[in-house]
Amino acid sequence: MSDTRFDGKKIHKANSASQALYDVRGKYIHKANSASQPVYEIRGDYIHKAHSASQPEFEIRGTRIHKAHSASQALYDIR
Helix, strand or coil: CCCCCCCCCEEEECCCCCCCCEEEECCEEEECCCCCCCCEEEECCEEEECCCCCCCCEEEECCEEEECCCCCCCCEEEC
């Protein structure tokens, strides 16, 4: 089953009122306001490079995105 819980949302730099950096379309993350190929893919609570079998780059915790396997501050917000 495809993970679409964030479909239609936008990804912003954490704690910033800046414009969105990325758009979520289905389970894929695209550069904001672009018709380009997806950059990342959401798989469960992890974000991987699109169409890649590599290790996750980011981890989703609630509506915040952190560096994968790290206790660091959130890098992005999903709104």
